[in-house]
Amino acid sequence: MRFLAFAEQRENKFKKPAFEVIRAARTLADQTGGEVVALAIGSGVRSVAPTLGGHGAQKAVVVENPKLEFYSSTAYAKIVADVARQQQANVVLIPATAMGKDLAPRVAVRLDAGLGTDCTALRVEGSDIIATRPVFAGKALTDLRVNSSTKVFTLRPNVFTSGAGDEKPADVENVDISLTEQDFASAVREVRQAASKLDVAEADIIVSGGRGMKGPEHFRMIEELAEALGAAVGASRAVVDAGWRPHDEQVGQTGKTVSPSLYIAIGVSGAIQHLAGMSSSKYIVAINKDKDAPIFQIASYGVVGDAFEIVPALIAEVRKLLGKG
Amino acid sequence: MKLAVCINHVPDTAAKINISSDGKSYDRTGLSYIINPYDEFAVEECLRLKEKHGGEVIAISVGSDVHKETIRKALAMGVDKGILIKDDAIRDSFALARALADELKSLSTDAIFFGKQSVDYDNSAVGLMVAEMLGLPSVSVVVKLEINGDKALAEREIEGGHEIVEVKLPAVFTAQKGLNEPRYPSLKGIMSAKSKPIEEKHPSPTQPKVEVLSMNKPPAKAAGKIVGTDVHAVPELVRLLHEEAKVI
Numbered sequence: 140m141r142f143l144a145f146a147e148q149r150e151n152k153f154k155k156p157a158f159e160v161i162r163a164a165r166t167l168a169d170q171t172g173g174e175v176v177a178l179a180i181g182s183g184v185r186s187v188a189p190t191l192g193g194h195g196a197q198k199a200v201v202v203e204n205p206k207l208e209f210y211s212s213t214a215y216a217k218i219v220a221d222v223a224r225q226q227q228a229n230v231v232l233i234p235a236t237a238m239g240k241d242l243a244p245r246v247a248v249r250l251d252a253g254l255g256t257d258c259t260a261l262r263v264e265g266s267d268i269i270a271t272r273p274v275f276a277g278k279a280l281t282d283l284r285v286n287s288s289t290k291v292f293t294l295r296p297n298v299f300t301s302g303a304g305d306e307k308p309a310d311v312e313n314v315d316i317s318l319t320e321q322d323f324a325s326a327v328r329e330v331r332q333a334a335s336k337l338d339v340a341e342a343d344i345i346v347s348g349g350r351g352m353k354g355p356e357h358f359r360m361i362e363e364l365a366e367a368l369g370a371a372v373g374a375s376r377a378v379v380d381a382g383w384r385p386h387d388e389q390v391g392q393t394g395k396t397v398s399p400s401l402y403i404a405i406g407v408s409g410a411i412q413h414l415a416g417m418s419s420s421k422y423i424v425a426i427n428k429d430k431d432a433p434i435f436q437i438a439s440y441g442v443v444g445d446a447f448e449i450v451p452a453l454i455a456e457v458r459k460l461l462g463k464g
Numbered sequence: 465m466k467l468a469v470c471i472n473h474v475p476d477t478a479a480k481i482n483i484s485s486d487g488k489s490y491d492r493t494g495l496s497y498i499i500n501p502y503d504e505f506a507v508e509e510c511l512r513l514k515e516k517h518g519g520e521v522i523a524i525s526v527g528s529d530v531h532k533e534t535i536r537k538a539l540a541m542g543v544d545k546g547i548l549i550k551d552d553a554i555r556d557s558f559a560l561a562r563a564l565a566d567e568l569k570s571l572s573t574d575a576i577f578f579g580k581q582s583v584d585y586d587n588s589a590v591g592l593m594v595a596e597m598l599g600l601p602s603v604s605v606v607v608k609l610e611i612n613g614d615k616a617l618a619e620r621e622i623e624g625g626h627e628i629v630e631v632k633l634p635a636v637f638t639a640q641k642g643l644n645e646p647r648y649p650s651l652k653g654i655m656s657a658k659s660k661p662i663e664e665k666h667p668s669p670t671q672p673k674v675e676v677l678s679m680n681k682p683p684a685k686a687a688g689k690i691v692g693t694d695v696h697a698v699p700e701l702v703r704l705l706h707e708e709a710k711v712i
Contacts, residue, residue, distance in 0.1 A: 237622035244592035253673030324601035332625035444694035
């Protein structure tokens with residue numbers, strides 16, 4: 140099988156999920172006997188493309204154009220599909236990020252391919268790839284097979300391993316795809332990044348607050364703990380609906396599904412739709428006054444008590460440990 | 465403006481999901497259903513555009529007769545008419561998108577709205593597939609939308625920020641929470657929804673490309689331990705996170 144892995148970059152830095160899809164492709168290619176081609180799209184991305192070799196790509200295809208500096212749903216989809224055809228890829232792997240989720244459905248249509256989205260595991264069975272993906276925000280898991288000759292999968296960030304191996308730098312091939320104005324029918328004009336804000340979807344540690352925080356003003360201590368840990372701030376649906384926190388922090392079935400190494404739930408009772416979105420976290424800490432709160436049933440470590448006393452003590456203890464006190 | 469909004473009928477987010485006896489799908493017994501939460505934002509945005517620019521809003525759903533319940537909800541909110549593409553077969557995103565695209569092609573709308581994802585199978589794919597099939601530009605996960613003549617300026621959510629996207633109409637938009645505050649149907653709306661038309665269509669089915677082999681409950685988390693109560697537990701908690709879990 141030949142694999143094409145989409146190496147997402149922003150500002151000519153590859154995102155961690157890019158390394159995850161390349162490594163996943165390499166693992167599958169090693170089992171099936173095949174090659175991994177990474178694809179980098181952008182403006183000025185060529186110089187960093189060889190580094191993709193160390194992550195498992197034998198070859199890096201680079202498509203460059205000043206107009207490709209920002210993401211374009213239509214142009215990027217055309218490029219990915221055209222390169223997949225040129226490289227005779229049977230399997231296309233794309234990170235299930237904001238960009239990848241927007242891109243993959245268009246790529247699948249262009250390649251007349253079935254799409255498995257937001258996969259959390261891929262395995263080889265005979266001549267097939269079987270993908271595991273959560274449905275209902277994790278309340279159930281499905282195994283699926285794509286029956287079309289070309290297959291597209293998006294992989295959930297933070298689930299697959301990444302990391303540079305001892306492989307040599309990738310051979311870089313420049314590919315020119317002719318693009319018309321029509322190909323930029325959907326194009327990003329501007330990116331507004333919230334000042335140094337770490338997103339729950341990308342964070343390795345999340346500190347989340349629920350209704351037990353009693354009011355928006357008390358989220359200062361959630362932010363402080365998050366800062367001490369280098370974590371992102373998360374929130375339950377109740378506090379987002381109450382307007383205490385912005386929606387982009389919401390974790391759960393109508394928010395983001397996350398699987399960080401550590402999820403600290405403070406004053407979160409654990410409604411089923413919240414648990415669905417975070418129960419695949421590696422370690423879960425629950426801090427809650429109510430010892431019968433459902434969150435304790437899935438927590439690795441629980442502390443029963445008043446968050447307003449526990450959290451300041453926890454901040455101090457963490458700072459002491461990490462030498463920031 | 466002629467606007468279409470594609471909506472889905474999904475199990476309530478508060479529902480527990482059980483696996484049916486075929487081991488490949490979920491058990492529908494006793495589940496209560498709602499309009500897909502993200503689709504409510506899509507419906508609301510269409511209604512606001514209609515109030516501002518005039519025109520018509522059509523709600524479309526693919527599924528069995530029970531989807532009429534959700535179409536009625538959209539009609540009660542103020543949508544003008546409904547279309548039910550009748551199909552009970554198991555479908556993947558591709559086949560669903562094909563059925564919708566075939567119907568939408570003949571409607572020639574100025575804009576097509578979806579929720580950013582359906583909270584049952586969570587694929588976030590159908591809206592964008594429809595856009596590609598119809599050769600239309602799109603903006604997904606939209607939290608802010610301004611329409612001026614035949615141009616739209618949309619803000620979409622990305623990791624830790626927003627992207628500003630300009631597209632020419634007709635275009636496809638998928639709605640994210642935060643785009644607006646959906647209205648509750650008024651009593652008058654609910655009454656008038658009963659007399660609004662729901663047209664039924666019978667498409668020729670498309671073969672799905674994705675086959676679900678099995679559906680399972682996730683492995684149960686081993687019950688954790690209570691480290692202790694109150695502030696006294698904090699040093700031990702931090703020690704466990706550092707030495708046992710090694711996550712900090």
